Amino acid sequence: LFLPTQLGRHFWPEFSSVFSLPVDYLSPVIYFWDVLLILLVLVSIKKWTWQPPLTLVAIFLLSQAISLLNAANPAAGLVRWEQLLIISLFGLYISQQNWLKVKSQLFWPLLIGFLFESGLALAQFFNQGTVGLWVLGERTFTIDTPSIAKFNLSNFELLRPYATFPHPNVLSAYVLITGALLYFLIAPALRRWVVILAATIIGLAFSRAVWIAGLIWLFQYLYRYWLVAVIILPLVAWYLTSLLNYDALSFL
Numbered sequence: 001l002f003l004p005t006q007l008g009r010h011f012w013p014e015f016s017s018v019f020s021l022p023v024d025y026l027s028p029v030i031y032f033w034d035v036l037l038i039l040l041v042l043v044s045i046k047k048w049t050w051q052p053p054l055t056l057v058a059i060f061l062l063s064q065a066i067s068l069l070n071a072a073n074p075a076a077g078l079v080r081w082e083q084l085l086i087i088s089l090f091g092l093y094i095s096q097q098n099w100l101k102v103k104s105q106l107f108w109p110l111l112i113g114f115l116f117e118s119g120l121a122l123a124q125f126f127n128q129g130t131v132g133l134w135v136l137g138e139r140t141f142t143i144d145t146p147s148i149a150k151f152n153l154s155n156f157e158l159l160r161p162y163a164t165f166p167h168p169n170v171l172s173a174y175v176l177i178t179g180a181l182l183y184f185l186i187a188p189a190l191r192r193w194v195v196i197l198a199a200t201i202i203g204l205a206f207s208r209a210v211w212i213a214g215l216i217w218l219f220q221y222l223y224r225y226w227l228v229a230v231i232i233l234p235l236v237a238w239y240l241t242s243l244l245n246y247d248a249l250s251f252l
């Protein structure tokens with residue numbers, strides 16, 4: 001439930017600044033979700049059994065730790081490694097559980113998070129700025145904020161929504177993954193609405209990499225649900241007309 005939020009405590013050591021300016025991507029953060037996950041792992045780790053996922057995660061984390069030896073900013077790299085460790089522990093916890101039991105436990109948190117982030121993203125897009133939910137980690141910005149992500153449609157600039165995430169690309173990835181999981185967890189009669197809402201948010205966030213991944217996933221459903229096609233096709237045309245006037249961000 002708290003996974004998509006940025007509710008946490010930032011710390012600002014010297015290595016987190018660039019040219020004396022603090023950079024939040026380099027700042028160590030203790031998130032509320034991290035604390036909950038660590039407590040969950042500590043309570044359940046005695047019941048874990050050694051399985052292939054544990055070996056793969058151990059090899060991955062070791063390789064990433066070794067790569068820090070040649071890093072330009074090892075301390076900042078260690079901050080990112082810590083986040084990889086946290087999310088790996090969550091994956092290992094899931095792998096140790098009975099899927100049928102986990103399935104029932106994940107449904108409502110995933111649905112609430114999906115609906116909240118989607119609703120917040122829509123509110124930000126129509127408001128062209130944040131709506132003031134800073135307590136959940138929403139950053140304060142408007143379309144006039146320097147370096148804010150936006151796209152240009154026929155010489156008319158529009159804000160790309162962030163929801164509570166650090167960037168619209170992260171929002172798009174979250175909506176795509178969560179929407180795909182909910183598609184298989186929710187009642188069949190409601191699946192089309194999950195697809196429509198996910199497609200709308202991904203379209204507004206204008207993350208080109210997630211567009212490609214989402215369209216590949218949606219392709220098998222477009223011929224069944226004409227409402228999805230009605231939303232997707234105009235967005236594809238919109239994207240193509242905006243391609244040459246896109247913001248200065250990279251492909252991702």
